[in-house]
Amino acid sequence: GxxxxxxxxxxxxxxxxxxxxxxxxxxxxxxxxxxxxxxxxxxxxxxxxxxxxxxxxxxxxxxxxxxxxxxxxxxxxFYSGILMLEGNVYDAVNKIPQVHKLLAGGKIMAFGNKQDLLIGQKGNGEVGFYASFKAEEGWSKNSGIDYSDNAAVLAWFKQKYAEWDSLWYELFENASTPFIPRPIYCxxxxxxxxxxxxxxxxxxxxxxxxxxxxxxxxxxxxxxxxxxxxxxxxxxxxxxxxxxxxxxxxxxxxxxxxxxxxxxxxxxxxxxxxxxxxxxxxxx
Ligand SMILES: Cc1cc2nc3c(=O)[nH]c(=O)nc-3n(C[C@H](O)[C@H](O)[C@H](O)COP(=O)(O)OP(=O)(O)OC[C@H]3O[C@@H](n4cnc5c(N)ncnc54)[C@H](O)[C@@H]3O)c2cc1C
Missing domain, CATH: 3.50.50.60 (FAD/NAD(P)-binding domain)
Incomplete structure (x- = not known):
């Protein structure tokens, strides 16, 4: 092809x-x-x-x-300097209607200042997403965030991605827990x-x-x-x-x-x- x-x-x-x-x-x-x-x-x-x-x-x-x-x-x-915080939303059409509509069955790559949101529709109605950003290698342990608490992760997102639209909040409110921090290696x-x-x-x-x-x-x-x-x-x-x-x-x-x-x-x-x-x- x-x-x-x-x-x-x-x-x-x-x-x-x-x-x-x-x-x-x-x-x-x-x-x-x-x-x-x-x-x-x-x-x-x-x-x-x-x-x-x-x-x-x-x-x-x-x-x-x-x-x-x-x-x-x-x-x-070696550590690449980038960390991806992974989330997943089941039944996306009902749980995250705004993002689901924007996705239209495809992918969203939203870019900001050294930080991104990468979102993808899966085949079974789920949506997977990553908040991807530069971070020190020990961030997963040192962040102090409770990855099993949607409100805590949303509070972090609001602070870290302060200039981003509230449109994205539904992702963090509705993701199944725990979120998974993935430091990226090479x-x-x-x-x-x-x-x-x-x-x-x-x-x-x-x-x-x-x-x-x-x-x-x-x-x-x-x-x-x-x-x-x-x-x-x-x-x-x-x-x-x-x-x-x-x-x-x-x-x-x-x-x-x-x-x-x-x-x-x-x-x-x-x-x-x-x-x-x-x-x-x-x-x-
Ligand atoms: C955040 C993120 C997003 C990614 N997105 C993409 C993407 O969009 N497209 C893409 O192509 N790639 C993507 N990748 C990369 C992709 O996931 C890997 O390249 C791929 O999974 C590698 O396959 P693998 O079989 O070598 O290893 P893995 O998929 O890691 O499989 C290894 C297997 O070995 C098992 N295992 C581990 N230790 C042991 C042990 N001691 N004994 C027995 N079994 C063991 C594990 O349970 C696992 O089943 C992504 C990676 C990350 C981190």
Whole structure:
């Protein structure tokens, strides 16, 4: 399609499609990874529920705070300087009629002075939103806000977004609680490590990045596709070679998108973000 064609899907719906494509019992639920030890040519894994497993190959897909990443590299994500306070409103048509009407089934990106409101209609009548702003890394704990109290979060919004219209208040009054503060992290763009023969990683575990290019899930799915193709390819002599090729391509690809995400984050949270972003989108 067109290079700027960007179809959207809710997380839950995508998750269902992916799970339904697997044979039964492929996913073993309630298995929180705790630790693993090298054993023979593979790994002995231990889970919180007391079970254990042996694997020839471990593929970490356990997200930004991966517990398996340290077995591959000691590189860690850095804080981007931006925090997104997440809220969600059920039955949006009745609960937040003004914002719902403005949304018209799409998205709103409202830009102010170094602070934004990003709002999106979901497929099931819910509306998800983020108050996105520059903040110190410890803001989530230090803000003193009770995230389970709509009135407390609204009071914070009125003070922090003081020049913003009262139109937005219904979001904070009607969101289900708790609100979730999400400090945004990014893996260093030049991160590198030596490929191992029997453990690798994909998605946010390998390259968490700010969500301001909307590419996180695309990257994770492309990682999985490329890795699976290499692991089953006759052109790779062994698993180690497949992992080496996969990781080299993945890092290169992800660092380009991570740079774009960081740059977009700066644009969206700059002093002049409204004009900057209008200019940005008029080129698309
Ligand atoms: C505020 C915000 C907004 C975003 N918006 C978008 C967007 O609009 N579009 C987009 O494409 N991306 C977006 N992203 C990024 C996107 O969410 C991630 O890139 C994507 O979820 C990465 O997928 P993943 O499977 O690698 O990791 P995750 O989705 O984090 O999945 C990791 C899984 O591993 C499990 N897990 C963690 N630890 C363990 C353990 N020890 N043992 C067992 N299981 C474990 C977790 O429960 C989870 O199910 C956003 C991110 C944030 C923070």
């Amino acid at each position: 067109h290079q700027h064609f960007r179809p959207e899907i809710d997380r839950g719906a995508l998750r269902k499609i992916l799970l339904d494509s697997l044979t039964a019992e492929t996913v073993v639920w309630d298995s929180h990874f705790v630790t693993m030890q090298a054993k023979g040519l593979g790994w002995a894994l231990q889970f919180k529920n007391g079970t254990s497993a042996y694997a020839d190959l471990v593929i970490a897909a356990d997200g930004a705070n991966s517990k398996i990443r340290p077995y591959i590299t000691d590189i860690e994500p 893996m260093p763009l030049d991160h590198n490590w030596e490929a191992q023969p029997n453990v690798t990683m994909l998605g946010d575990a390998a390259h968490v990045m700010p969500p301001f290019a909307g590419e996180g899930v695309n990257m994770a799915m492309l990682d999985a596709l490329e890795l699976s193709e290499l692991l089953t390819s006759d052109n790779c002599a062994n698993i180690h070679e497949a992992i080496t090729i996969y990781e080299t391509n993945m890092r290169k690809r992800a660092s380009v998108i991570a740079k774009e995400s960081l740059d977009n984050g700066e644009r969206m949270h700059s002093e002049n973000s409204l004009n900057t972003m209008v200019g940005f989108f008029s080129g698309h």
